[in-house]
Amino acid sequence: MSHTFCTYQNSIKRIVLHACIGLLLIACAGTEAEQEPGPNPPTTSAAKKVFRVAVQPYGGFPPAEVQQVSEALTSMLGAQVLILPNRPLPESAFIHVKSPRYRADSLLAHLKRSKAPHVYCVLGLSQKDISATKRGKDGQVKQPEFKYRDWGVFGLGYMPGAACVVSTFRLPKGKPSYLMRLKKISVHELGHNLGLPHCPMEGCVMMDAAETIQTIDRVKLAFCEKCWNAVQTKLKKEGFETALGGSTGI
Numbered sequence: 001m002s003h004t005f006c007t008y009q010n011s012i013k014r015i016v017l018h019a020c021i022g023l024l025l026i027a028c029a030g031t032e033a034e035q036e037p038g039p040n041p042p043t044t045s046a047a048k049k050v051f052r053v054a055v056q057p058y059g060g061f062p063p064a065e066v067q068q069v070s071e072a073l074t075s076m077l078g079a080q081v082l083i084l085p086n087r088p089l090p091e092s093a094f095i096h097v098k099s100p101r102y103r104a105d106s107l108l109a110h111l112k113r114s115k116a117p118h119v120y121c122v123l124g125l126s127q128k129d130i131s132a133t134k135r136g137k138d139g140q141v142k143q144p145e146f147k148y149r150d151w152g153v154f155g156l157g158y159m160p161g162a163a164c165v166v167s168t169f170r171l172p173k174g175k176p177s178y179l180m181r182l183k184k185i186s187v188h189e190l191g192h193n194l195g196l197p198h199c200p201m202e203g204c205v206m207m208d209a210a211e212t213i214q215t216i217d218r219v220k221l222a223f224c225e226k227c228w229n230a231v232q233t234k235l236k237k238e239g240f241e242t243a244l245g246g247s248t249g250i
């Protein structure tokens with residue numbers, strides 16, 4: 001399995017995107033070096049903060065699938081999930097390169113801007129195609145540029161950061177594996193939001209899903225022990241209630 005990392009820095013906004021995009025179809029990660037203000041209002045007592053994740057369905061994303069994803073986030077991460085009212089995809093993210101699609105990086109910025117302060121991060125769910133620019137380790141667009149400048153992806157998320165987005169456009173519909181793939185990609189992207197990089201442990205949900213959809217099928221809907229410990233450590237350090245759910249399972 002090969003994978004690529006795409007990194008670029010925007011010195012003005014001090015945002016670094018760290019995208020990992022497979023050859024054809026892949027769940028992606030992004031990095032948001034810019035520090036978020038505290039996801040919850042500062043507390044004056046020793047009360048623990050609640051780890052809240054918002055799910056933003058776009059364009060009539062099926063409510064039953066939103067529910068399934070939400071339950072996965074709760075069982076995997078102990079997150080209290082807030083399902084936001086459906087809204088149209090922002091037209092500002094629309095482009096027509098190769099095919100009609102929405103720029104995932106624009107969606108992340110949009111999600112982050114609209115995120116409520118008491119929410120740690122927000123996951124957008126889209127049935128429309130989303131894309132990102134695939135870059136090499138040097139930060140340059142991978143060659144040939146016409147191919148990688150705008151590259152269809154399963155998902156993209158800041159690493160770490162406050163927003164991620166997942167699209168089902170490239171997931172074959174009507175397959176028994178459809179929902180499981182959607183849940184795995186969603187948990188994977190949220191893992192990036194929590195600062196988890198790709199994991200070499202076979203079967204861990206944080207494995208790089210580069211190359212093919214079959215890679216997604218190889219991983220479990222579970223974190224390896226190392227990734228799960230990293231999540232718990234981060235949440236504890238930031239003053240959140242320790243996640244009740246979670247699963248190492250590997």
Ligand SMILES: [Zn+2]
Nearest residue numbers: 020027028029
């Ligand atoms: Zn990833």
Ligand SMILES: [Zn+2]
Nearest residue numbers: 199204224227
């Ligand atoms: Zn892992």
